Amino acid sequence: MASTQTGTDQAHGAAEAGHASAAGMPQLEFSTFPNQVFWLLVTLAVIYFILSRVALPRIAAVLSERQGTITHDLAAAEELKRKAEDAREAHDKALADARAEAHRIVEGAKAAMQADLDDATARADAEIAARVAESERAIAGIRAGAVENAGLVAREVTQEIIFALTGHPADGRTVSAAVNARMKG
Amino acid sequence: MSNIFFWAMMVLVIVSGALFAPEHAGLAIHPMDQFEVRPLFGHGDIGVFTPTNVTLWMALAVLGVIGLLVLGTRRRSVVPGRAQSVAELVYGFVYRMVEDVAGKDAVKFFPYIMTLFLFILFANVLGLIPMSFTTTSHIAVTAVLAALVFVTVTVVGFVKNGAGFLGLFWVSSAPLPLRPVLAVIELISYFVRPVSHSIRLAGNVMAGHAVLKVFAGFAGALGVFAFLPVFAITAVYALEVLVAFIQAYVFTILTCVYLKDALHPSH
Numbered sequence: 001m002a003s004t005q006t007g008t009d010q011a012h013g014a015a016e017a018g019h020a021s022a023a024g025m026p027q028l029e030f031s032t033f034p035n036q037v038f039w040l041l042v043t044l045a046v047i048y049f050i051l052s053r054v055a056l057p058r059i060a061a062v063l064s065e066r067q068g069t070i071t072h073d074l075a076a077a078e079e080l081k082r083k084a085e086d087a088r089e090a091h092d093k094a095l096a097d098a099r100a101e102a103h104r105i106v107e108g109a110k111a112a113m114q115a116d117l118d119d120a121t122a123r124a125d126a127e128i129a130a131r132v133a134e135s136e137r138a139i140a141g142i143r144a145g146a147v148e149n150a151g152l153v154a155r156e157v158t159q160e161i162i163f164a165l166t167g168h169p170a171d172g173r174t175v176s177a178a179v180n181a182r183m184k185g
Numbered sequence: 186m187s188n189i190f191f192w193a194m195m196v197l198v199i200v201s202g203a204l205f206a207p208e209h210a211g212l213a214i215h216p217m218d219q220f221e222v223r224p225l226f227g228h229g230d231i232g233v234f235t236p237t238n239v240t241l242w243m244a245l246a247v248l249g250v251i252g253l254l255v256l257g258t259r260r261r262s263v264v265p266g267r268a269q270s271v272a273e274l275v276y277g278f279v280y281r282m283v284e285d286v287a288g289k290d291a292v293k294f295f296p297y298i299m300t301l302f303l304f305i306l307f308a309n310v311l312g313l314i315p316m317s318f319t320t321t322s323h324i325a326v327t328a329v330l331a332a333l334v335f336v337t338v339t340v341v342g343f344v345k346n347g348a349g350f351l352g353l354f355w356v357s358s359a360p361l362p363l364r365p366v367l368a369v370i371e372l373i374s375y376f377v378r379p380v381s382h383s384i385r386l387a388g389n390v391m392a393g394h395a396v397l398k399v400f401a402g403f404a405g406a407l408g409v410f411a412f413l414p415v416f417a418i419t420a421v422y423a424l425e426v427l428v429a430f431i432q433a434y435v436f437t438i439l440t441c442v443y444l445k446d447a448l449h450p451s452h
Contacts, residue, residue, distance in 0.1 A: 024217050027324045027391065032222040034233040036325040043243040044333075047250050047304055052296040055254035059276045062261050062269070069263050 147183070154179045195412070202404075202411040214402030216395040220322055238318040239326075246307035246320070254303070275303070279437065286441035290448055297337070298444075301330060302437040309390060309429035313422070321432075322391040324383065331383035334440050342447035353450035382439055389432050393425040 026032070155175050162170035225236045253275070257268030265273060279302050283295050305321055312319025320326050342350035354371040356364055397418055404414040 026217060026220040026222060027322070027387065029222065032231050032237075032239075033325040035231050035235055035237055036222065036239050036320075036323055037329050038233050039237070039240045039243050040320070040326050040329050043247055044300055044304060046247050048296060048300045050247075050251060050255060051299055051303070055250075055258065055272075056276070056296055056299065058258050058261065059254070059273055062258065062263070062265075063273065063276070065261075066263050 151179060151183060154183065198412040198415055199409070202415075203409050214399055216398035216402070219318070219394060219398060220391065222323075239320055239323075242308065242311055242318045242320050245311055246304055249307040249311065250303050282438055283441055283444075286438060287444040288448055291441070291444050294337075294341075294444060298437060298440055301334070301440060302433055305330070305386065305436050306430065306433040309433055310426075312390065312394065313425055313429060319390055319394055322387055322394060324387045327383035327387040328379070330386075330436070331379040334382065334443060335379040338443045338447040341444070342450060345448060346450055350447070350450050353446055357451075378443065382436065386432050386436050389428055393421065393428055396421055397425065 155172075158175050158179060159170045159172070162168075162175070222231060222237050222239055224231060225238060225241055229235070231237060253268065254272050257266075257272045260266065260269065262269060276299075279299050280292075280295060283291050283298055287294070308319065308321040308326075311317055312322065342353070346352075354368045354375070356367045356371065359367050400414040400418045400421065404411040404418070407414060
């Protein structure tokens with residue numbers, strides 16, 4: 001509609017007058033449509049060309065490369081984690097082995113000591129038994145001696161008693177038989 | 186801190202309003218002048234191939250696309266810099282949109298949809314520069330964009346599905362007597378699509394820019410109190426930045442929705 005221009009330019013003034021007929025909306029100035037459409041199509045074609053030839057493949061490549069890098073790094077991290085796990089397992093195994101070995105040695109020592117102890121005990125028992133047997137033998141000998149002596153004493157005493165009572169020496173064989181019979185009873 | 190900044194700006198605005206207030210305060214509101222198509226050189230008639238401000242700002246949009254997507258990614262770093270991050274963000278954003286909305290088999294249309302999105306986005310954002318020209322505020326431009334989508338979708342629909350594409354208009358889930366009625370409604374809505382598709386974009390952009398100019402005209406008329414419209418302009422400008430992105434997004438996602446209809450016409 002009304003122009004800010006003060007009519008210094010004749011052609012521009014004419015253009016302004018043209019706008020007035022288009023209800024003040026340059027959007028409805030149909031004479032400019034072919035121009036706008038032409039430049040729009042050129043612009044779209046240029047942008048499409050740039051995007052499809054340069055920009056989009058490049059960005060897609062960068063994105064897939066990043067994805068690849070991430071995947072690769074993750075795989076590497078997984079691998080390292082697995083290695084650490086293996087190392088830990090090996091360490092655990094070594095520890096368990098050492099522990100078992102120590103246990104085995106302790107058991108062996110214990111068993112050897114037990115065997116020594118058993119051996120010593122057995123020998124001591126045997127010695128004790130031998131000594132006991134010997135002592136018993138000695139006691140039996142002493143006892144037999146004592147019985148024999150008692151028999152002797154009894155016979156002599158009996159003969160002396162008989163001699164003192166009867167005035168006759170007693171028959172040795174009869175006395176012996178009588179004493180033996182008594183002592184058995 | 187931000188409080189101090191706010192008051193400093195306030196004082197600056199009021200002082201400059203007092204200093205630069207026009208001697209002949211008056212309403213000089215020409216909100217539509219900014220949309221005028223002018224030849225870049227001279228004042229001749231506008232032919233088909235005349236370089237105009239349309240040419241200039243579309244070329245700047247192309248340069249913006251090159252700057253972001255080509256120069257921004259020239260190092261191809263695995264760990265991206267700032268420009269490359271933004272480029273990858275836009276790429277991923279549109280790619281996911283195409284994949285999620287239109288389906289996996291629509292991915293081959295991704296460069297085409299990306300072209301539309303980037304052109305509209307850069308045209309909208311560049312148009313927010315003061316004194317610039319907004320190419321997407323012109324119905325001629327958005328109508329061509331929408332018509333391209335409409336023709337593409339229709340052709341793809343028939344090529345992919347043959348006559349089966351007409352199943353888009355035959356709502357098989359509705360009761361049988363209703364289907365012819367629904368078919369008429371669906372058919373009308375199908376042909377209204379490019380109209381709403383184009384007018385939505387141009388209308389939003391044009392309205393916002395015109396509002397900015399109207400407030401600017403108030404600022405010229407109010408003298409010392411010009412700071413009031415200036416604040417309003419600031420608020421509307423922020424809204425317009427939002428609209429610039431949202432309209433690019435809306436145009437693109439609707440394109441994806443239409444494309445989904447063409448590829449999978451069954452409801």
